[in-house]
Amino acid sequence: MSIDREDVKRIAELARLEIPEDRIERTARELSAVLDYAAALRRLDLEGCEPTVFAGLGAAGPAPLRADALDDVRRLTPETALAAAPEHEDDAFLVPPVVENLNP
Amino acid sequence: MSGADVWRLSATALAARVRAGDLAVADAVESGWRGPAAAWEADVHAVAHTDPGARAAASSAAARDRRTAPLAGVPVLVKDNLCTTDYPTTCGSRILAGYRPPYDATVIGRLRDHGAVVIGKGNMDEFAMGSSTEFSAYGPTRNPYDLGRVPGGSSGGPAAAVAYGLCPVGLGSDTGGSVRQPAAFCGVFGLKPTYGRLSRYGLVAFGSSLDQVGIFARHAGDVAATYAALAGPDPHDATTRQTPAPDVSRWDRGVAGLTFGWPANLWREGVEPDVVEGLEIAAVALERAGARRVAFDFMPGEYAVATYYLVATAEASSNLARFDGVRYGFRHDDAPDVRALYTRTRSAGFGPEVQRRILLGTYALSAGYYDAYYLTAQRARTRIRREYEAAFARCDCMLMPASPTLPFRLGEKTDDPLAMYLSDIFTIGANLAGIPGLTVPVGLTGANGRPPLPRAVQVLGPEDAEPVLLAAGRALEVGGDTIRLGAAHDTEFAWPTKR
């Protein structure tokens, strides 16, 4: 098996998912089955194959860029921006307490 | 034809009547609801969200320019992962329950600009992850040709709706075959365009480098008309190609002199005999119409499946990170801190298949595994692209199954993820290579007391080969052995019978 219980816990935490204890084993098995299948790629000769990052690489060309101008058509009012929020008040989204700004 | 049968019309025929003033937009739009939907929808469940008021509003908006619009009054059911301002957009997921986007996807805007009317949202596998439309939080869609079978997926809703007659055109999305495989299962045309030809702006992302909006229709000409309306650069999607889309107006030009690849090694085993028979029928029909068969061996699809399930899940794990209960959608009500908010919301909001793929993709990108999985898959992708390039150096297009099997039974593969993944073995390659593919129905096949089921072939071509694919599709439409259609048809179709 390519993935064990600890792997499942580690990646579940990274992905902010909670796998119930009684499903961890089974999840490890299911993921391993796909990864074992993916091991077929090792049989493929990848000599000289650079990774494809963008579909249609080359033909599609480099990224188009936008001019530094305002787009008021797509801009939302605070009311619209907040309309779908599970919780909001006074123009702001509300979330459980965020203790300190720890953005990396 | 009586007004009650308007739903049988092709999109182009319907639009012509609306433009001529012979048919009111509202009647064109409601015909499918009054007729076939009344008989089918409760059993098939193709539609996830609709609203008569929104349909009426969209119909009167479309009526304003009805004299010139190419798709005047054409009703279109769009997959529930395309953002619409007038219907919820839920991606078949609990995590987006009730969500209404504040904007229209670019393709939705273009449909409206061309006179079409969005009639609702088609059911789908949650976040387009599945091949049977069984993984929808809003219940499965069933195949109109046999209600015990799946319509394919993940765009099963629009495919089934077009097949039973709700509307002549549907939009889906195709990340690994999610338009072409359900088109095959429902016996309709299904086009996955060249990557970058249809804007992804407003298509809820699954695998960004693989996703394309795709088109369902009962007739090749309708696919062409819809493609012409939607394709082209979008300033809001940097991955759209900057050149004008290929001209598909000559979709009926025929296939004389065309060469088609015949990689028969791919169906020597693991493919149902009915499917293989369909390929032979199609090849003979194309030859009869003046095309030439070029036989060669092609790379087995297992490599594509392996590559796909690393690339697509990696991108999905990233794209689905934004569903966190902060700005929209479902939020778990017991969340004392931010971490609990995320974990509980996501664990309760996503279904098991989505969670499985998020985990797989997270693993493939995580520290220490990136090179072995994600990077290797991206290199394999280059190799696969080259295989297609080499093949298309020898032919104009290639025949392929759209699915190794005919429609399977509900529940048959839900417990075996890998088996479900393998049903996309013939479609995934096109997404990895960014090339177009068209599913073409080859009539119904009944055997051993089983009800007749649709079967289909897939035509693949190099980038921007949509005109070639449509010409081949059209040639099979008029010359295929099992559906003989007059060249001037606009209503004939292998309609399902209720059982």
Add this chain to the structure above:
Amino acid sequence: MAYEAVIGLECHIQLATVSKMFCGCPAEFGARPNSNVCPVCLGLPGALPVTNREAIDAAIRLGLALGSTIRDVSVFARKHYFYPDMPKNYQITQYDRPLCEGGALPVRIGDATRSFALIRVHAEEDTGKSFHPERHGDRQVSRVDFNRAGVPLLELVTQPVFREPAECAAFLTALRRLVRWLGISEGDMEKGHLRCDANVSIRPAGTQALGTKSELKNLNSIKGVEKGITAEIARQERVLASGGTIEQATLLYDADHDKLAVMRSKEHAHDYRYFPEPDLPQLAVDAAWLAAARERLAELPWTRAERFAAEYGLPAYDAGVLCDQRELADYFEEVVKEADPKKVSNWIMTEMLRHLKATQRGVSDWARNVPPHHFAFIIRSVETAQATATSAKSVLDEVFANGGDPASIYAERGIRARSSSDELLPLVRAAIEENPGPVAQYLGGKTATLGFLVGQVMKKSGGQAVPQTVKDLLEAELARRAAAR
């Protein structure tokens, strides 16, 4: 044991573009919360980014100014971590193929110029803002505003080249000056236009191996950077001195209390799962773009300072001050067309900068009221003995405050320099008569009192007497009186 510190800086520069990095929302500051947002910067399902060309151009110009290598093909990547003010829960940034690599920033420290080497400069998007928790019924909540989400940032990473906290402060001062000079950012740390994190480690002096580093955040002023790093070096020295080991950690600096708080230790280190952003094809910068950016770059501050020194014969110090701001250097070059360079430099450094500092105003405010040729007129009036420095300065004060043409003010007030003894002697004598005390002190040998008496005469002349003449006349007159006693 003696330790030496090894410090690297990671700076984020908020760009002063009109619109955001990947959408057309205003990048401005201080609007109503969640009003500068759209599907893209709010991370709504289905929305896609499209890169702002001007933000990339700014990055290219900064890279060129620093002597970095500009990649002809660079790649955006997604950096994943969950945070409520990050709309997509990933940040679009650059990773293994950044736009600018290498280069260095020259920094004047004392009399010397030192060059601090850089690793990279890349473009990315800012996050929104979450606010400190507040009571909300029976629980705590934080508010989140996404107006800042998607505002263009440049991230600049230095090599671990700093040894002293003061070097870091000087670097940031120079960086701020450069981004303002280039017009790409307002560069104000207090407003968050310029943000800085520091990686700090220490090692026994004279050794080469790097110690375990800590990451220092929340350094939101240049002084805070210096003090925070100083505190962290001291903390690490204490840990090692007491026989402990340094743990890799993230610390927040509290400038108000000069304290450090450990926020995250190694177990909670992130796994960012970077991968190339599939929504953005590669970013290509061709030769034509590069050439245009170079054109736009114009003369850099340090090059211009060198030219000022050589061309106008200014001391290096003067040239450096004049080239601290681009508008100031431009203003100087206008004034100098009509007046002596060294004199102009003196007037700018003493009068103009003093006024601007006192009134908290900028060069453009000054230039609006005191256009270069008016300033030149005032400076010249002193040189040509048309006015005394005192009267010239008082006119300058007035022109700065209210505008107006100094030539007509001079004419109106009959301002001129008085140096004839016929005119001044009566004033000198009057001052002596009226101030017997100071005169006695002077005559008693306390010659410093002379300055007071000169001042009295100046006052009587309405500031128009030439001070040297007054001084000469006073000395002669006082000598005469002493002899007469």
